[in-house]
Each structure stands twice: as structure tokens, then as C-alpha cells.
Amino acid sequence: MSAAKTMSEKISNDLFDDIPVLKRKWQAALKPGQTLPRYEDVMLGSLGRLADHIAVLKNDGGVLEISRSGRYVQHWLQDERWDIAVAAVSPDCATVLTEAASSALSSRQPHAATAHCVRDGMVRTYDVLALPTSSRWGSTLVGTYINERSAQYNLLDAIFSTTDDGVISLATIRDSAGAPRDFQVVHHNRAAAELLRLPSSDLQWHRLKQGGHVLCGPDVMARLFEVVAHGGSDQFELDSDDRNLRLGVHAFGDIVSMTIADVTALKRREASFRLLFDANPMPMCILDGKTAQILNVNDAMLRHYGYSRADLLCMNVWDLWPPGEWGAVDDALTRLADGDLFHRDCRHCKADGSEIEVLTYGREINYDGRDGVLMAIVDITERRRAEARIAYMAHHDGLTGLPNREFFQQRLAQELDEAASGARPLAVLCIDLDLFKTVNDSFGHPMGDRLLQAVAGRLKQQMHGGNLAARLGGDEFAAIVSQDGADESGEFAARLISVLSAPYDIDGNELVIGASIGIALSPLDGTSCEELMKNADMALYRAKQHGGRVHRFFEREMDLQAQKRRDMEHDLRRAFAQAEFELHYQPLIDVASNIISGFECLLRWRHPDKGMISPAEFIPVAEDIGLIVPLGEWVLREACHEAATWPDGIKVAVNLSAVQFRSRNLVQVVMQALAQSSLAPERLELEITESILLAETDANLATLHQLRQLGVRISMDDFGTGYSSLSYLRSFPFDKIKIDRSFVKDLAQRSDCLAIVRAISGLGRSLNIITTAEGVETSEQLDWLRAEGCNQVQGYLFSAARPAAEIAGLLARFGARSSKAA
Numbered sequence: 001m002s003a004a005k006t007m008s009e010k011i012s013n014d015l016f017d018d019i020p021v022l023k024r025k026w027q028a029a030l031k032p033g034q035t036l037p038r039y040e041d042v043m044l045g046s047l048g049r050l051a052d053h054i055a056v057l058k059n060d061g062g063v064l065e066i067s068r069s070g071r072y073v074q075h076w077l078q079d080e081r082w083d084i085a086v087a088a089v090s091p092d093c094a095t096v097l098t099e100a101a102s103s104a105l106s107s108r109q110p111h112a113a114t115a116h117c118v119r120d121g122m123v124r125t126y127d128v129l130a131l132p133t134s135s136r137w138g139s140t141l142v143g144t145y146i147n148e149r150s151a152q153y154n155l156l157d158a159i160f161s162t163t164d165d166g167v168i169s170l171a172t173i174r175d176s177a178g179a180p181r182d183f184q185v186v187h188h189n190r191a192a193a194e195l196l197r198l199p200s201s202d203l204q205w206h207r208l209k210q211g212g213h214v215l216c217g218p219d220v221m222a223r224l225f226e227v228v229a230h231g232g233s234d235q236f237e238l239d240s241d242d243r244n245l246r247l248g249v250h251a252f253g254d255i256v257s258m259t260i261a262d263v264t265a266l267k268r269r270e271a272s273f274r275l276l277f278d279a280n281p282m283p284m285c286i287l288d289g290k291t292a293q294i295l296n297v298n299d300a301m302l303r304h305y306g307y308s309r310a311d312l313l314c315m316n317v318w319d320l321w322p323p324g325e326w327g328a329v330d331d332a333l334t335r336l337a338d339g340d341l342f343h344r345d346c347r348h349c350k351a352d353g354s355e356i357e358v359l360t361y362g363r364e365i366n367y368d369g370r371d372g373v374l375m376a377i378v379d380i381t382e383r384r385r386a387e388a389r390i391a392y393m394a395h396h397d398g399l400t401g402l403p404n405r406e407f408f409q410q411r412l413a414q415e416l417d418e419a420a421s422g423a424r425p426l427a428v429l430c431i432d433l434d435l436f437k438t439v440n441d442s443f444g445h446p447m448g449d450r451l452l453q454a455v456a457g458r459l460k461q462q463m464h465g466g467n468l469a470a471r472l473g474g475d476e477f478a479a480i481v482s483q484d485g486a487d488e489s490g491e492f493a494a495r496l497i498s499v500l501s502a503p504y505d506i507d508g509n510e511l512v513i514g515a516s517i518g519i520a521l522s523p524l525d526g527t528s529c530e531e532l533m534k535n536a537d538m539a540l541y542r543a544k545q546h547g548g549r550v551h552r553f554f555e556r557e558m559d560l561q562a563q564k565r566r567d568m569e570h571d572l573r574r575a576f577a578q579a580e581f582e583l584h585y586q587p588l589i590d591v592a593s594n595i596i597s598g599f600e601c602l603l604r605w606r607h608p609d610k611g612m613i614s615p616a617e618f619i620p621v622a623e624d625i626g627l628i629v630p631l632g633e634w635v636l637r638e639a640c641h642e643a644a645t646w647p648d649g650i651k652v653a654v655n656l657s658a659v660q661f662r663s664r665n666l667v668q669v670v671m672q673a674l675a676q677s678s679l680a681p682e683r684l685e686l687e688i689t690e691s692i693l694l695a696e697t698d699a700n701l702a703t704l705h706q707l708r709q710l711g712v713r714i715s716m717d718d719f720g721t722g723y724s725s726l727s728y729l730r731s732f733p734f735d736k737i738k739i740d741r742s743f744v745k746d747l748a749q750r751s752d753c754l755a756i757v758r759a760i761s762g763l764g765r766s767l768n769i770i771t772t773a774e775g776v777e778t779s780e781q782l783d784w785l786r787a788e789g790c791n792q793v794q795g796y797l798f799s800a801a802r803p804a805a806e807i808a809g810l811l812a813r814f815g816a817r818s819s820k821a822a
Helices: 002-016 018-029 040-041 047-054 071-077 091-107 155-162 192-195 220-230 264-278 300-303 309-313 323-337 381-395 403-419 436-443 445-462 485-501 529-545 556-578 614-622 630-645 658-662 666-677 690-694 695-711 724-731 741-745 753-768 779-787 806-817
Strands: 056-058 063-069 113-119 123-135 140-148 166-175 180-188 234-240 243-252 255-262 284-288 294-297 342-349 355-367 372-379 426-434 468-473 476-482 504-505 510-512 514-522 552-555 581-590 596-607 611-613 651-656 684-688 711-720 736-739 770-773
Touching: 018 040, 018 123, 018 140, 040 123, 040 140, 047 056, 047 071, 047 140, 056 071, 056 091, 063 071, 071 140, 091 113, 091 123, 091 140, 091 166, 166 192, 180 220, 192 255, 220 234, 220 243, 220 552, 243 264, 284 300, 294 309, 300 309, 300 372, 300 711, 342 779, 355 381, 381 403, 403 426, 403 476, 403 529, 436 445, 436 510, 445 468, 445 476, 445 485, 445 504, 445 510, 476 485, 485 514, 485 552, 485 611, 514 529, 529 552, 556 596, 556 614, 556 630, 581 630, 581 651, 581 711, 581 806, 596 614, 596 630, 596 806, 611 614, 614 630, 630 651, 630 658, 630 666, 651 711, 658 690, 666 684, 666 695, 690 695, 690 724, 695 711, 736 753, 741 753, 753 770, 753 779
Parallel strands: 514 552, 596 651, 651 684, 684 711, 711 736, 736 770
Antiparallel strands: 056 063, 056 140, 113 123, 123 140, 166 180, 166 255, 234 243, 243 255, 284 294, 284 372, 342 355, 355 372, 426 476, 426 514, 468 476, 504 510, 581 596, 596 611
């Protein structure tokens, strides 16, 4: 029965509570088609006791006014006036009335709110319900209900009881002489008992001299006696076991108010900070946030800057920066004051006056109760020097110290931009050293490097004003020269050639080289870096063609020749890929028997559009682009394969390029060709020129001896056209020497040619070396050669080089010939 009664009372209270009643009354008064119920239907009639809790608000042009108010509302407002603006009443009441009425008018629905008002330290909570209505006079009225929701409570008591800081009130106990001798706890909050680790009942009325907690110590008692004796306040800290407590004491006569805060976590953070600060190997300091005075420094800063601690603590932050960077310091401190972290790359002054480059990092901290700045410093002086060295190395040649290709191109682009705005015209010079490779091969690379350094020194001496010399790579150099026209540029180039061609004395060795220079002028020969470099390089190529030690200016026809060269390179690569090359064979005739003893293999290129192209045209290009090595390997394999089908005793001669020797796998290629074709090694004859022995003599001689050990025969081609042939005959036992066609051509007309042929033939007989004459075209030449004892001949008198398919016919033809030449 009791439970049923309780439930019934709850339903009754919920059903007939003021706010639900008013909401239902507002809803019942709202007629179909209306957006708001009429004021008279809601507010007049049966409100009864609720009328004292109602304030009628009028919305007059956006300004809320209190038109009428009940006695309860007037007491709440602390104002009995009517027809006043809402803003004229107490601000806490005005705020809630304005918010509730505005929300109700906006939604055109009842709006409930809660108001908290503080009166004489007491907090009261009110329910507020705003009911928007329309009046017969066309205006909108808001009936606002106000009623206190629950019991009031004391704000200070609430704060006092819920704060995490302990609060204790102590009464002073004096002796008969009136001197304070003890203190008694007369009031405290929950937190105080927890911080002192005592039950609340034990702490209440506790006298400090009874002991039992940290406040009873003699140090605390002495501080309390001092405060009571002189009035005022005090603050100090206690270290108790594993805790740190901060005490604040205020005396009001004989009553002492004490606050207790647990600062253990704060102290631990401060200890950690001190550990990280004092023992940090990175220089650190703390600045005053307002004056930038140095407040503290760690040992690392003392060591790094060379100041004493006393000196640094008398300085401010500007004393560390050079005067020129004070503005940056001001900016950093301003941004710190705005809450930003900062890090800056700047310079600092050490005690000895030297400057270092540093990165400074700063952030705001609280230091000893005031705003401070923690600044950490990283010395990046060595890093900057290393970066400068790396930047220098990235733009300069490591051997000579001259600018490299990248720096040269950047500078040239800059000069061209300035030239476009009306500056003086400039010339680009491409410089190549003549005979440098000979020095490198003869004296070794260390001597070659010393020579390049000497050349660079002379180039630097000739560069004046804004002129620039650079090393592009190897023995190639370039220069940017500001000159007025071709005459000045030509004179400068001639002077440069003279300077670079003067003898060099290096370690007691007198070295003589030369220089060739190609010149392109801007804007005549180009306005871009790429165009000028390309054209100067073509002019250099022309200077090298003319024998070196000269300069040449770019001419438009050079571009056409360069295009032909590029076309040739492209066609050569395509020809190799598409098997456009073929081998022809020219017979070698034994003079004594008039029969074929072998064939010389000659490479031919049948171009699909241009027909047969002379080897003199495409072989040098193939060597330059690196195609001669795979092409030569193909020739060797094909020649051996073809020769294996010939009668035994018929040899095949294959020409070798100096580039093939530099590949260093020549011996393996020859072994593979012989193995794959099953050709006897003694039937293979390899022809070389003197240029192979001139370059890297020792290494190439070693390769020749390895080939000779395989059983392969070695022949020297174009004998007599060089200047050191006799020494080569002594250094390597050649199987054959071939007399160049230039001596055979005028054999019958010039006595000197006859003398040379006679000498070579005699030399061959003395050294037991076969001699072969090239370019025999007449019977008269053949008779002279036979008379001088030449062993073999070849030439158009017998046959031009023919395809492999015609070899059988040639063998049959010459095998049946008589002694009379065809």
C-alpha cells in the first residue's frame, strides 16, 4: 500500500508540475491555422498562484521589455518596476531572460532554460520557461515563468569542500604572557585530511604540539609563530617522505588560514628539467622573458663559449649575437611572446672574439615564478664548412680547382641573360690539349694530373674581369670571355694557345703540348647555352682537323658537317643491328708461284639508300662511338668461319683497330672465334698498325705475345709510314710487314720509293719476315717488286676485294695461271 502510494504521488507530481502544466496550457490554446496561441488564452484566467511567477516580456522593435511581473519575479529580479528594458535589471537575470525569450521567439515554441544566480554567496538554481504568444494588438508577448528548482547552497563552502588543495583554519593558543605557544585546528576541508594522511575526525581540534603529522614539526611551528607575531603571510615548502608540500599561511589576528598543495609532480618535473639542463652536453641557457637577461646557464655553455658563469649571468642575449643580427633576436623574442616556438640559424660571439654559426631553439617556460625562455644551442660551424666544401666540390673540379661543367653552364646561362639586356657580347671557347695523351701514356697518369694542374694555373692567370675558365673533363677546358667581336676573341685565343703551348717543367721533365680552340660568339652563333657549347665544340673539331695549335671560329657549314656526322652515327648503329655490313676478300698472291696464299678480309657497308660507303668514312666514326669493338668481333668471327671452308693452307688476314686493343678482351675473342670455326690458328693473320704500339706500348706488346702463343700470325700494316717502325721490329717478332701503297704507286718513277722498297725487302730477308706490297696495279710494278725480292703482292692487278661467294672462282683462276700476271 505504501509503495502504491509513493508511485501515485510521483505520477501526480510529474503530471501537475508547473512547467508541464504551462506547456499543456500553451498547446491547448494553439488553434488550427495559428502559429502562436493568443496571449489571453494562455496567460489570463486560471493561472492562480502561478501568476506571481510570471513575467510578461514584450518584443518592441527587437528590444525586450518587462511589461508586467509577479511578486516572486520582482523579488528574483530585485526590481519592482514595470515597462523597463530587460537589460536594465541584474545582469544574471537579464542574460537568462534574453536567451530564453529569443529562443522561444525564434522556434515559436515554448523554451525551457536554467538560471544560476549568486546572492550573498549563496547559489540558487531556477527553472525558466518562455511561452511565446500573440496579442490582439498585433505584438508578440512572451510569458516567462521563473521558479527556484532546488535548495540553495553556499558557493564558498562548495569550493572549499571540493578543491584538491587542503585548507585549514588554526586558532592561536597563547600562554599567560600572551605569547603564542600552540595552534589548534578549528576547521578544515576533506583535502587537508587526505594530504596530511589523517582521518578528518582526528584532525579536527588537533593541537600541533601533539605531533602526528608534518605540520607539527619545529620548522613549521616557527614559521607560524613568525606570521602570527608580525601579521602578513608566508609561503614555504616541506619535503615529507616521498612528497613535496607547498604551504601558504595568512594570519588574521589569532586565526591562521593555511593552504596545502601537493607539488610532488611539479618538483619531479623541475628535477628532471634540472638534470636535463645541467648535465646536457648541448649548450643551454635560460633568459628572462621580458629583459632577455641570462638567468642560468649549464656547464656545456661555459665550456663551449669560454665565459665564466659569473660573466654570462651578467650578460643579456644580445651580448652573444653580433650587432648585425640584433634585429633577428628581437623578432624571435616577439614571436615567442606570441606563443610561437622559434629556431634560428645565426652567428654567436665566443669569449675569445671568434664567431661560430649556431642553430638556436627557444621556447617559453616558467622559471622561478617568472616568464622565461629556455634556449638550446647547436654549434653548426663545422657542418656549414662541410656544406660549403661539398657545395664547392659540386661546382668545381677536384683535380684542378677550376669550375666544372655544371658551374660553367650555370654561369654561361647567367651571362646570356645579362647579355640579352644590353651587356657586352661574349665568346665561348672550347679548349682541347694537343699531345696530352702522349704525355699521359709516356709518363703515367700522375704526371698527366700534374700537367693538367699546371695548365689550369695558366688558364686562371689569363682570366681577367668577369672571364671564367672551367674544366669540362679529361683534357677538355672551356672559357667564357667578354670580348668585342671576333677580332678581340681571336687575339685572346691566339694568346691563350701561346701561353698553354709553352714548355712545362714538372719534376725536372720538360713537357711540351699544344692547345686547339674553337670559338662561338653570342648572339651571332647562338643565344642559348646548349647552342653556343655545341657550336664552339664543332669549331674545336675543325681546329683539330687542321693540325692543332690553332683556333677556329664557328661557321654555319660546320653545323651541316656535324649533322652529316650525326646521321652517320645513327645509320651505323642501325646498320649493325640490321646486318647491313658484309665482308669482301682481296687475294694475296705469292710472287714466286703466282698462286693465292691467302685473302685479306675487308669490311664493306652496303647502305640501303646510299649504296656502298667507303671504310675510310665509317671506320673512324665507328671507333669514336664505340661500335668498332662489337663490329670487329663480328668481323673476326665471320672471317674465321668463312676461311674454315677454304682449302688448307689458304690464310685469312683480319685488320685490328687500336680501340679493340684497349678493350682488353681481344685474346678471348680470338680464342672464341677460332674455337667456334675450328680454324687452325696458323691460318689466321692479324694486321695491326704502328698506332697500336705507340699507345700503351707495354700492355699492347703483352697482348701481341699472348696472341702469338696461340699460333696466330701477326702482321704490321702500312710499314714505313710511321717514325719508329724499326724499334717495333726489334721489340716484337712480326711474321709479316706490309709495304704501304704510297711507296708502290711511284715505284717506277721515283728513285726514293724504289730505295725504300729495296730497304724494307732487304730488312725482311735479314729478319726472316715476309714482305707484302699493297696497291699493285700494273705489271711494271710487279716486276720491280719481284726484282727487289718482295714475297707477296696484292692489288687491282690481280683482283679487287670480292664477296665470299666469288672466292672459289678466284682460287680456281689463280691456281691455273701461268707466271704472267693477269
